[in-house]
Amino acid sequence: MTDQAHPDRLAKVEALRAQGIDPYPARGVAATPIGELLVGAGTPEAPGALVGTRVTVAGRVQLLRDFGKLVFAPLQDRTGRLQVGLERDKLTEWWPQRKLLDGADLVGVTGTLGHTKKGEPTVWAEVVTLLAKAVAPPPEKWHGLVDKELRYRRRYVDLWASEGVADVFVKRSKTLGTIRKYLESEGYLEVETPTLHPIAGGAAARPFVTHHNALDSDLYLRIAPELYLKRLVVGGLERVFEISRNFRNEGLSVRHNPEFTMLELYEAQADYRRMLEIAEQIVERCALAVNGTTKVTFRGAEYDLKAPFPRVGYTDLFREKNGFDFDDAAKVKRRAQELELHVVADPWKLMNDVFEATCEDTLSGPVFVVDYPVQICPLAKQKPGDPRIAERFELYVAGMELGNAFSELNDPAEQQRRFEEQVATKDPEAPGEVDWDYVQALEYGMPPAGGLGIGIDRLVMVLTGQDSIRDVLLFPAMKPESRGSRGELEKNAAPKP
RNA sequence: GGGCGCGUAGCUCAGCCGGUAGAGCAACUGGCUUUUAACCAGUAGGUCGACGGUUCGAUCCCGUCCGCGCUCACCA
Numbered sequence: 413m414t415d416q417a418h419p420d421r422l423a424k425v426e427a428l429r430a431q432g433i434d435p436y437p438a439r440g441v442a443a444t445p446i447g448e449l450l451v452g453a454g455t456p457e458a459p460g461a462l463v464g465t466r467v468t469v470a471g472r473v474q475l476l477r478d479f480g481k482l483v484f485a486p487l488q489d490r491t492g493r494l495q496v497g498l499e500r501d502k503l504t505e506w507w508p509q510r511k512l513l514d515g516a517d518l519v520g521v522t523g524t525l526g527h528t529k530k531g532e533p534t535v536w537a538e539v540v541t542l543l544a545k546a547v548a549p550p551p552e553k554w555h556g557l558v559d560k561e562l563r564y565r566r567r568y569v570d571l572w573a574s575e576g577v578a579d580v581f582v583k584r585s586k587t588l589g590t591i592r593k594y595l596e597s598e599g600y601l602e603v604e605t606p607t608l609h610p611i612a613g614g615a616a617a618r619p620f621v622t623h624h625n626a627l628d629s630d631l632y633l634r635i636a637p638e639l640y641l642k643r644l645v646v647g648g649l650e651r652v653f654e655i656s657r658n659f660r661n662e663g664l665s666v667r668h669n670p671e672f673t674m675l676e677l678y679e680a681q682a683d684y685r686r687m688l689e690i691a692e693q694i695v696e697r698c699a700l701a702v703n704g705t706t707k708v709t710f711r712g713a714e715y716d717l718k719a720p721f722p723r724v725g726y727t728d729l730f731r732e733k734n735g736f737d738f739d740d741a742a743k744v745k746r747r748a749q750e751l752e753l754h755v756v757a758d759p760w761k762l763m764n765d766v767f768e769a770t771c772e773d774t775l776s777g778p779v780f781v782v783d784y785p786v787q788i789c790p791l792a793k794q795k796p797g798d799p800r801i802a803e804r805f806e807l808y809v810a811g812m813e814l815g816n817a818f819s820e821l822n823d824p825a826e827q828q829r830r831f832e833e834q835v836a837t838k839d840p841e842a843p844g845e846v847d848w849d850y851v852q853a854l855e856y857g858m859p860p861a862g863g864l865g866i867g868i869d870r871l872v873m874v875l876t877g878q879d880s881i882r883d884v885l886l887f888p889a890m891k892p893e894s895r896g897s898r899g900e901l902e903k904n905a906a907p908k909p
Numbered sequence: 910g911g912g913c914g915c916g917u918a919g920c921u922c923a924g925c926c927g928g929u930a931g932a933g934c935a936a937c938u939g940g941c942u943u944u945u946a947a948c949c950a951g952u953a954g955g956u957c958g959a960c961g962g963u964u965c966g967a968u969c970c971c972g973u974c975c976g977c978g979c980u981c982a983c984c985a
Contacts, residue, residue, distance in 0.1 A: 418919070420936055475946075482942035499942070515935070529943050552920035552934050554946050559920090561977045573920095616985050662984050663910090754982085764985075788985065806985090816985075841984085891976065 416548040424512045425545050433509070435545035441520035443470035447491030453525055453533035462525050469494060469535050470520040470543060472572060473513065475553060483510065484534075487519065488572060496521045496535045497528065506540050515553070516546035564888050580884060583702045584872045588655060590701040591675060591694055598690075600651040600677060605640035607633060607657070613850070614638030614791070616841040617660040620670075633659035637676050638791065638863065639850045642820060645678050646858045653677035655868065666880040667812060670889050673868040678820065682862035683793075684803045687817035688780060691807050691864055692719035695778065695814070695871065702875045710810050710874050713776065717809075717874075721778040726767070727801070729781065733770040738763055738785055739800065758837065760787035775808035790830040792818035807866075809874050817864035824854035 413422070428435045444452075444467055452462025471487035471494075483498040500507050502523075513519070520541040528534050556574035557563045563570040563577075571578050592602065610629065612619035614636030622631050637656040644652045659671050675694075679686060699706045699717040706718040727738050736743040741759045748755050748762050751769050756762050763785065775781065782805040786794055789802035803819035821827050831846040872884040882888035 416919070418936070475944095477944045477947055478941090479944070479947080480941045482944085484944050484947085486945080495945080497943080501942085528945095530945080532943085532945070534943090549919045549935055552922095552946095554934070555921045557920075558922095559916090559977085561916090562920090564977090618984090660984075663982080665984080666979090668984065761985090768985095784985095790985090813985090 413547070418547060418549050421514060421545065421547040421549070424514070425547060428509070428512055428542070428545065431509070433542065435542060437541075437543065440543060441468055441470050441522075441541055443468045443489075443520060445491040446471060446487070446489045446494045449494055449525060449535070450492055450533060453494075453527065456527045456531045459527075463527075465525060466522065466538075467525045467535060468520060468522040469496065471518070472546075473515050473517045473519060476513065476515055484528075485513075487521065490578070494535065495532060496523065496537050498537045498540065502536065502538055503540065509540075509542075513540075513542070514546060514549075516548070516550035517542065518544040518546070560882075561890075564882060564890055567886055580872070580876045580878060581886060583876050584868075584884060586702050587698045587868065587872055587875060590698045591655070594693060594697055595653050595677060598651065600653050600679075601649055603641070603644060603649070603652045603654050605637050605644075605654060605656070609634050611843050611845060611847045613843045613847050614640075615658075615660075616839070618662055618840055620659050620661045635660050636674065636865070638865070639847060641676055641678050642858060642861070642863070643850065643853045645680055645820075645861050646853045646856055650680040650859070651678070664889060666882075667870065669869065669881050669885055672881070675866045675868055676863065677865075678861050678863045680859040680861045683819040683860065684782075684805055684817050684862050687862040687864040688723070688782075688805060691780075691815050691817065691866065692721055694866060695719075695721075695807075698871065699875055708874055709877050711879055713810065715776070715778060715809060715874070717778055721780055721807070723780045723782050723805075724775075726781050726784045729771050729774075730763075730767055733774070734766065738767070758839075760785060764788050772808070772813075773811045775811055777807070777809040777811075778814075779808050780805045781808060789818060790834055791821055791827075793821045793823075812870055812874075813867070814870050814874070815864060815866040817862065820858070820861045820863050822854055822858040822860065824851050827851055827854055 425435045446469060449462065449467055449469060452460040454460030454463065469487055471489035474486040474488050474493065477484040481500040484495050485498060486493050486495040498510065520543055521535055521537045522539040523535045523537040525533070525535055551557045551569060551573045557566065557570045563574065595602070608622070608624070608631040610631060612632035612635050615638065617635040619632040619635050622633065623629070624631055634656070636658055637654050641652055641654060654676055656674050656676060657671055658674050661670065662668065664670065677690070695717050696706055696719045699708060706716055708715050708717060730738045734747055738744070744759065744763045744766055745755065747766050751766065753762070753765050753769060756765065783795065783801045784792070784804040786792070786800060786802040789804045792802035792804045795801040795803050805817050806813050807815035821830070828846065828851045831843070831851070834842040835844065835846055869881050869884050873879070873881060876884060878884050
């Protein structure tokens with residue numbers, strides 16, 4: 413046991429066993445969800461259909477309000493909270509066990525649904541079944557878990573002890589469901605591609621490295637599913653999407669977690685103009701599904717996610733904010749020095765750094781930044797009539813990048829050339845070698861296609877008004893607990909006295 | 910990685926100028942059949958994140974380390 417197990421509660425486990433009661437029975441009870449019981453209870457003035465009937469409720473004991481011969485105990489399940497009334501006179505057989513019941517225990521209660529004198533819906537208990545004894549005490553009943561470290565480390569407590577936490581994850585699930593439903597209605601196929609990649613491609617990021625023993629080869633956890641999904645477009649699947657966990661071995665912040673969820677989709681015969689429409693549809697539909705409105709409040713500001721979103725040209729915005737054109741390398745360098753940016757060797761990366769420093773914060777959004785310099789888009793197709801520009805856009809809300817899309821490059825020779833350029837930079841964020849298999853896939857012919865990626869965690873942040881990505885991840889990345897740290901798990905290896 | 914801040918009872922938090930610690934909730938004992946954070950009386954619970962230093966004496970001052978938060982950097 414850990415040091416969370418409380419001696420009083422452990423003693424109660426023994427007392428229950430001594431009475432022949434299993435504190436951890438093998439079977440649960442068939443219970444009606446509390447949400448349905450609350451509807452069925454109605455109010456004292458307008459009683460619902462279930463009032464006076466025998467019902468079973470199962471949940472976690474939130475509180476015990478003990479009046480001696482009467483105990484009120486609100487139970488909570490995934491659908492809500494409903495109190496049970498435990499009366500000595502109706503529970504003569506069970507009553508001696510009353511002192512063995514604690515807050516946070518899981519119980520099933522069968523009884524008659526009704527109301528108290530004050531009008532509170534209540535199940536008046538006839539049978540009480542302990543479903544699982546909590547030997548670790550619950551957090552303080554009014555504040556819940558406040559300490560962020562404890563909240564993230566013990567999400568299994570945070571979810572039921574802190575107000576509104578579970579709701580964020582219900583909304584996250586609705587977001588994913590809405591996306592799946594919409595894309596399926598558009599004829600998309602949901603697919604699963606490898607997580608272990610021999611080459612870390614499809615994005616620029618430092619990868620996690622692992623090793624496969626039987627194949628004796630190093631593998632990378634995927635930084636993006638992009639190149640596999642486009643292979644499927646070559647394979648004729650034409651409209652595919654994947655909701656993919658990606659891994660990037662980089663810093664943590666309120667917008668970054670080393671593993672994060674990305675929606676990527678690819679559509680044959682489409683280009684980035686169609687992707688604009690899909691991105692708008694996804695964001696708007698998810699907002700409506702989750703909140704019933706397109707208006708959201710995020711980081712203290714209001715946003716309306718109603719389609720269509722405005723478009724602004726990357727190069728236009730660059731010129732507006734900096735007073736010169738993006739491809740004037742000398743001025744870019746001077747500007748970077750003015751801004752006290754770290755002046756990197758790659759002039760195009762430097763240009764984009766200047767863009768991010770001067771433009772990104774101004775993109776309150778929702779807004780699409782469209783038409784990027786081709787040099788920072790190694791997988792995107794050039795714009796017809798302007799070879800300096802790639803058909804690419806990014807979607808911004810609150811200065812935060814939510815999505816990224818382009819008309820996919822499908823010329824194998826051009827793709828090979830750009831891969832070789834990337835590899836030559838020796839950048840730790842660039843792939844270490846040319847993905848020849850992907851070049852070969854393009855040699856078989858990929859139809860013109862548009863592709864779109866949307867950061868699901870960030871989308872959920874905006875939809876639920878959470879400032880930090882950690883609050884939309886059930887188990888955000890944390891350092892493992894270790895000796896001397898505060899949340900130490902003291903393993904009780906020695907036999908008990 | 911840098912800066913700032915935090916770590917005290919199971920939880921939420923006090924603790925002044927250095928003199929080995931308090932409250933509320935939870936727990937335990939007793940009372941109470943209508944509460945909504947029930948109430949009343951009593952009891953128990955602490956290596957003050959870890960290790961070192963200064964000091965007659967350290968929760969408090971100093972150093973190192975661990976963990977967390979915010980922030981900057983990094984992050985197509």
